[in-house]
Amino acid sequence: MGSFIVAKTLFDKLWEEHEVETLSERESLLYIDRIFLHERTGSVALNSLLERGREVRRREHTFCTMDHIVDTFPGRGDTTLMPSGKDFILATRSAARETGIRLFDIQDPDQGIVHVISPELGIALPGLSLICPDSHTCTLGGLGALAWGVGSTEAEHALATSTLRVTRPDTMQVLFEGSLPAGVTAKDLILHTIRELSAAGGAGYAIEFSGRAIEALPIEARLTLCNMATELSAFTGVIAPDPVAIDYCKGRQFAPSGSSWDQAVAHWRSLSTDEGARFDCHRRLSIDGLKPQLSWGTSPQYCIAWDDKVPLAGDALTEADASVWRRMQDYMGLTGGSRLADYPIDAAFIGSCTNSRLSDLQLAADYLLRTGHRVARGVKALCVPGSGRVKREAEARGLHEVFQSAGFEWREPGCSMCFFAGGESFGNRARIASTTNRNFEGRQGIGSRTHLASPLTVVASACAGYLTADTTA
């Protein structure tokens, strides 16, 4: 045996073990272990596949949920506020039945947001390649999966062939130095990262997040962090699976068991970046003293510490930046130099594939319990659990009562107000403190003014009636 072994990054290993064929210097045919669809774009892929007379090649590896369009009101059915929403739901149900794939339908106890239920059910696992026609599929990198978002045509390709033709991205290591202060969450960490690297800073890269602060994160927080890798325009974000990740997967419905489990664990233990492996790019970010973050603009890169001032366009480095800032501040109804606390909010939203897991809900509920605060007058506040399972577990802990008695609505699982799914919105020009991932113009409804933040910052803002962080701890 030779003693020379090429040191590889985690991403290199994930890529290479899924390589079916090399198509060109940079492009490979990759094997796709799991496909997850939803009723918004999955229905298009399934219909198109059927229209062309093709079949789902591996239906046992293909899953579908209802999350993007379905309403989240208690007692909901197939009808949605969005006039044609029912068409998507019926088309998805019918295509799922015809192809024999597993559908987590509206009344299924495991229904929920795709990136919440796929780790919950053990459909996403370390080392698996997983695609979904949804940009936030990179969430599952938090478990050590090779997961990324695609369009409907690529989803159809994966359904028909169990593969995708993929251009290999470069590798970037983002190394966090220091540790997260109390009350500062994975959401603050990723918002800070996007601010530092920019919304295009990850373009062309698969990012590995590492450092002691990452190792200290529980799995749900790692999912939150990797969820927003797409807001860096990265191909995906990934964290090496460690004993915490392996422990998380144990006993889940679609996870291996028995001797198969042992084989999987042995494999997962090999999934980390080798000593001396080369990344194409390194970034180090110091996070000591990091404060809760809030976005002020219409791209997630425009974030500040909650008590910082909204930047003055005159301070921008270039005239182009100044004009972008002015345009955003005009849209957001903000004045440069003011504090975010000067602005009353109309709504608060806790939910989405970023922050709707049990630990997110618990964090917000703990604030309500600890402070006894209630939602401020005039603020519409919603809490939307990410899945049926999250909802059941939260209710078993009595969290629904905590939220409801504080003035939050308690909803059924779905994507909800992340992008006015089902057709619901907070109203034109509504200012929203939101645990979601995108503050784009109109994302949460026509004229919506979204401020991205952690569940803790959102609940504190909901109770204050203006943008603020938790100052009670």
Add this chain to the structure above:
Amino acid sequence: MTPFTRHVGVAVPLLRDNIDTDAIIPSREMRTVSRTGLADGLFAPWRYTDVEARTPDHSFVLNLEVFAGASILLAGQNFGCGSSREHAVWALMERGFRVVIAPSFATIFHNNALRNGLLTVSLDEHLIQGIREWVEVNPQHRLVEVDLEKCVLITDSTHAPIPFVIDSLSRKMLLEGLDEIGLTEQSLGSIAAFEESDRKRRSWVYLSDA
């Protein structure tokens, strides 16, 4: 897929960075389970002063008469970021766009475009500014030519053609209008062989077909 070989058309500048797919086609404009009926919703938040009533915003560049019939979009960096919705590509194409020229593109958008015959050309910002300045003098007559066979952009005879780079497989796919699924189906043998050997290494990956 619509093949792409060469295209000549009116270019329209929308030089903002990070134009996201929610801006290109908002969720509420994706009304049917199909790839069509999207052109009216293209850039809806910017094109209309009242989206519901479809009242045009006459100051928005796509509504300007001088850019009528535009088929080439000049944009800022990270074009198509955000949601993976392929509807962004379908909406652009339904409205008549065949080419988007920007300093950079979000990967999913780029991949979606390629698979539908919408050409994405990455060029340095200053070159895009140059094209914009040249076009704006008389957009309806100063047409931009995009030649994928030679991989060049041509403005007029007094300017040298601007070369652009595209990987060879993407170029081939576009030129021939290849059906990618059909192409990969030729590899079904090696996919099955991969599964057979992969099962030995990663048996835990393969679920039973209940």
